[in-house]
Amino acid sequence: MKYIYGPVPSRRLGYSLGIDPIPSKTCNYQCIYCQLGRTTNLTNFRENYYPKKEIIAEMEQAIKLNENNIDYITFVGSGEPTLYKDLKDLILKAKELSEKPVCVITNGSLLYQEEVQRSLILKGKNMSIFDKEYKIED
Numbered sequence: 001m002k003y004i005y006g007p008v009p010s011r012r013l014g015y016s017l018g019i020d021p022i023p024s025k026t027c028n029y030q031c032i033y034c035q036l037g038r039t040t041n042l043t044n045f046r047e048n049y050y051p052k053k054e055i056i057a058e059m060e061q062a063i064k065l066n067e068n069n070i071d072y073i074t075f076v077g078s079g080e081p082t083l084y085k086d087l088k089d090l091i092l093k094a095k096e097l098s099e100k101p102v103c104v105i106t107n108g109s110l111l112y113q114e115e116v117q118r119s120l121i122l123k124g125k126n127m128s129i130f131d132k133e134y135k136i137e138d
């Protein structure tokens with residue numbers, strides 16, 4: 001699969017199914033400690049870097065296959081996940097496909113944008129946002 005990996009064991013999340021909607025090293029930071037290496041696409045521009053339909057098709061397949069083996073569905077991966085413009089749609093789809101909690105691992109730098117806030121703060125949904133040790137759940 002191109003956009004899904006795992007389930008992988010995570011110290012914080014148990015078994016996590018990873019969804020990666022961002023091309024390799026596309027980020028708005030260049031952290032020197034980044035485990036992915038040097039940022040090659042430094043951008044603040046939010047767009048659908050890959051077709052949403054393709055990502056959703058893989059999500060449907062992977063969640064169905066792993067539903068009983070996972071603790072979390074996690075949006076993370078090769079760059080900053082909030083750079084994916086329709087992240088909200090992907091999260092809502094994940095919540096439709098599974099009752100497992102969804103986590104977004106983000107550097108938090110775009111949270112000042114209302115559109116990004118609306119993607120992540122979903123009333124009545126079990127969501128976690130991780131920025132290092134920071135966690136919100138409702």
Ligand code: SF4
Nearest residue numbers: 027029030031034107
């Ligand atoms: S914010 Fe995350 S993905 Fe981006 S450079 Fe820093 S550690 Fe890497």
